[in-house]
Amino acid sequence: MHKRNRLFITAALIYALLGGLVALTRLAAPDLLPGNVPRIHAHMMLLGFMLQFIYGIALHVLPRFSGYPLYSERMANWQLYAANIGLPIMLAGWFSWNNLLVGIGGAISYAAIAMFAVNILLTVKARAPGR
Ligand code: HEM
Numbered sequence: 001m002h003k004r005n006r007l008f009i010t011a012a013l014i015y016a017l018l019g020g021l022v023a024l025t026r027l028a029a030p031d032l033l034p035g036n037v038p039r040i041h042a043h044m045m046l047l048g049f050m051l052q053f054i055y056g057i058a059l060h061v062l063p064r065f066s067g068y069p070l071y072s073e074r075m076a077n078w079q080l081y082a083a084n085i086g087l088p089i090m091l092a093g094w095f096s097w098n099n100l101l102v103g104i105g106g107a108i109s110y111a112a113i114a115m116f117a118v119n120i121l122l123t124v125k126a127r128a129p130g131r
C-alpha cells in the first residue's frame with residue numbers, strides 16, 4: 001500500500017480514538033472542554049475518521065478496480081496535507097468559538113474533498129477498450 005494511503009488510514013484511526021475521548025470526556029465532565037464540543041466530536045468522527053478512512057481505502061482500491069493507475073499521485077498527496085491541515089484548524093475554531101477559523105479550515109478541508117473528487121473521477125472515467 002502507498003505510504004500516503006497508509007497515512008490516511010493512520011490519521012483516521014487517530015481521529016477515531018481522539019474523537020471518542022472527546023465524547024467520553026464530555027459525558028464524564030461536561031464543563032471540562034471549552035467550545036462547541038458536540039460539533040468537535042461530530043467532525044472528528046465524520047471528517048476525521050470516516051472520510052479519511054474512505055480516502056485511504058478508495059485511493060488504494062479504486063485504481064485497482066478500474067484497472068488504471070491513479071490519475072495524480074501528487075494531487076492525492078496534496079489532498080492528505082489539506083485534509084490534515086484543514087480539520088485541525090476547524091477544530092481550533094470550534095474550541096475557541098471562532099467561526100472565521102472554522103471557515104478557513106473548512107475551505108481547506110473542502111479543497112481536499114474537491115481534489116479527491118477530481119482525482120477519482122479521472123481515474124475511473126469510461127475509456128475506449130485498450131486505452
Ligand atoms: C467512542 C464512541 C463514541 C462515543 C462515546 C460517542 C458519544 C457521543 C455523545 C455523548 C454525543 C452527544 C454530545 C453532546 O450533545 O454533548 C455524541 C454526538 C454525536 N456523535 Fe458520537 N460517540 C461516539 C462515536 C461516534 C462516531 C463513530 C460517530 C460518527 C461516525 C459519531 C457521531 C456523532 C454525531 C454526528 C453526534 C451529534 C453531534 C451534535 O449533536 O452536534 N459518534 N456522541
Ligand code: HEM
Binds near residue numbers: 039046102105
Ligand atoms: C468541508 C467540510 C465541512 C465543513 C466546513 C463543515 C461545517 C459544518 C458546520 C459549520 C456545521 C454547523 C452547521 C450549523 O449549525 O448551522 C456542521 C454541522 C454538521 N456537519 Fe459538517 N462540515 C463539513 C463536513 C462534514 C462531513 C464530511 C460530514 C459527515 C460525513 C459532516 C457532518 C455534519 C453534521 C452531522 C452536522 C450537524 C451536527 C453537528 O452539529 O455537529 N460535516 N458542519
